[in-house]
Amino acid sequence: MAETTRRAVVLGAGGVSLGALLTACAGYGQPADTVAEQEPTQSDSSAPEPTKSKRAKKPAGEELASTADIPEGGGKVFAQQKVVVTQPSAGEFKCFSAICTHQGCPVDSVEDGTINCPCHGSKYNIADGSVANGPATKALAEKKITVDGEKISLG
Template sequence: MDRRSVLLCGLAAAVVSACGEPAPRKTGGVGTARPGDRVTAASSVPVGSGVLVDMPGNAQLLVVQAQSGEFRAFNPACPHVGSLVNPPANGVITCPLHGSAFDPSSGAVRKGPATSGLVEVTIARSGDDLVLG
């Protein structure tokens, strides 16, 4: 084997070992959490926007505060093909895959290709914490 081949083989092996196993893809929903489990601090959810919150079991919830003090949570899986939506920006929740748009106050679909809204997950406020309802 010539020097160039040895270097290329070494580089390829380094790239493969550095990459390792891909991170598991997050899914939408509550995962293994149960009613009463903490979702996030209310203070971490900006007014007029929202945050994706990691839940146990490799899941995520989208928690929004469309208006001051009004918190809602949604399964962030787009009903079109299941891609996770982005937190609200400029008054709309969008799916980065095909552009579906949803109302941050209700999860209702504003623009397709999705034909139904985001699934709401019941949460309640307990002090500064938001917990599953």
């Protein structure tokens, strides 16, 4: 009969440990709902039906301001929501991202028909978010707002 060497025992134990580790990490890096939705094996027929995680729905529309809060020919920055609402002409309201496209600084003011970034001096037109003055080269992204009577809501 052959003798079991110390090397064989260590290699065998390492192989078992590696197998256990690979099994434990089989779903690592996948979203939790993907791992939970994997088909059960045939030997596990008593496994409960997988359920999909429910995502929280966004509120119908977060109220930002009253139309009276947005000056004609100007606008207002809403730092917490990271948007800026403008009124280029009477009764026309626009909404844009309040994050400068140059280097990601938040814009901080709306004056003289432009949305202004304090970091490097970029300015954007209040009517369409296009670049009025660099160094930015891309327009601000337009955001959806709803104007219902005197109420301006995001989304």
